[in-house]
Amino acid sequence: MPETTPFAAPPPSGPTILVVDDTRENLTVIGELLQPFYRVRVANSGLRALRVAQSEPRPDLILLDVMMPEMDGYAVLQALRADPGTRDIPVIFVTAMDGDADEEHGLAMGAVDYVTKPVRPAILLARVRTHLELKEARDWLKDQNGYLEAQVARRTRENELIKDVSLHALAMLTEKRDNETGNHLYRTQAYVAALMRRLERHPRFREALGFRQQQLIAKAAPLHDIGKVGIPDAILLKPGRLTPEEFEVMKTHARIGAEAIEEAIHKVAGEALAELLPQGEESPLAFLEVARQIAGGHHEKWDGSGYPLGLAGDAIPLPARLMALADVFDALTCRRHYKEPFPLETAVDVIRAGRGQHFDPDIVDAFLEILGEFQAIVARYEDDSR
Incomplete structure (x- = not known):
């Protein structure tokens, strides 16, 4: 399975969704559902998903299957969270495991949501849209906090400089006298x-x-x-x-x-x-x-x-x-x-x-x-x- 969407041409801009599932049919169904609204990338294994998540365009959201050979969804999520470059990407588990304990375990590991198969298109699209909006809000707050911290640091440096110059000028007056x-x-x-x-x-x-x-x-x-x-x-x-x-x-x-x-x-x-x-x-x-x-x-x-x-x-x-x-x-x-x-x-x-x-x-x-x-x-x- 290639690491790019097999579907029609994606939107020229907007969020990128990575869909991870070891079953081609599931990739096709979910990909066609998302394609009209988002840029879609796919991966049919956990290892390939990690490679795609680290390449451009980086995903804004990951839809991740749990039951996959070699590296299951839990291990993928753990690896994503351990990497500074991918730890902030929201992950929604999309899986046939529909028990309450399964859902609790997935959320406890750090997934932002849990959707069971077979997926209901309206539910999946609503969950994707909600978590993309939340991510956008978090990113905006992060940028604002970074900007404010930089402004505070700059103001602090300015105040320290003004204080130092004022004190030195005062000391200089004494020396001049x-x-x-x-x-x-x-x-x-x-x-x-x-x-x-x-x-x-x-x-x-x-x-x-x-x-x-x-x-x-x-x-x-x-x-x-x-x-x-x-x-x-x-x-x-x-x-x-x-x-x-x-x-x-x-x-x-x-x-x-x-x-x-x-x-x-x-x-x-x-x-x-x-x-x-x-x-x-x-x-x-x-x-x-x-x-x-x-x-x-x-x-x-x-x-x-x-x-x-x-x-x-x-x-x-x-x-x-x-x-x-x-x-x-x-x-x-x-x-x-x-x-x-x-x-x-x-x-x-x-x-x-x-x-x-x-x-x-x-x-x-x-x-x-x-x-x-x-x-x-x-x-x-x-x-x-x-």
Whole structure:
């Protein structure tokens, strides 16, 4: 039996029906019944039916006999459902097995309907039409869902981009006011990212540096000096060294930044997010909590001699400990309006000397292991006036 319809020319378009039966007479009767309305393909065995179902034009519906030699209809249906290319094709069993148990078994296996022989033309045509309409509706919903998911993904990417650009612009304003270039933000963010990649498998940091947390820390890093917006210009822009009194004022930028972010979290977004966010779901502003930790803690020191809170050791949030090293390294190796850049060797010596005093010892070890990456970042984001 050929794998194409033996009947008159099929409709030029519209649904394709695959009729599977090992008896030629049954194929002829059902084929002639369907031919005026649908494109009909036929197969006289289970194996041939599977080949036809995988070839073009693919069937929109399969009428499948149960009792066939070698491979019965149940086995054919099982194979169809196991193949991603055919699993969604609706199958109607058309069989002489008319017992209730037979029908229940066929439907339980995944057939959409069960028609007994001898077929009644009006019933068969009605069942075919109904299930084709249902398939068309399912396909439309699937396309709509795919479209909506793509739209949601696109909108999410747009929102993330807008958020990232807005945050970076805010951080840039702080740097510009401090006579810094935006490359300071890029460098420190890249230093922090490099350290996290090195430390993500370290026993101390494995749980704290999962993929999502690394994203949050990297996103928040550029806001580390946001508190400088609260420092008077006479101090912030002073070309020489600060007096002890002026330095005390400058030190308040860490507290100012942390308090500003905390106020934004709790007073502006807190109540709204509590109402909108499903229980247990991560807040979209989780990165702001990380930013608060970085802004408030990146001048704390491992031995407790830093500011503003005098935190020590692991009491200093990990994002702040990472930024502490990144910020000091960048300050040492870059020209500032009050100093010339130090040679790389000198900067490395300062970082090494701060191990266990200024910096987390394991973070210093990671820095020394990936010093080449830091050098590459320096070269990539070199300042024009460097």
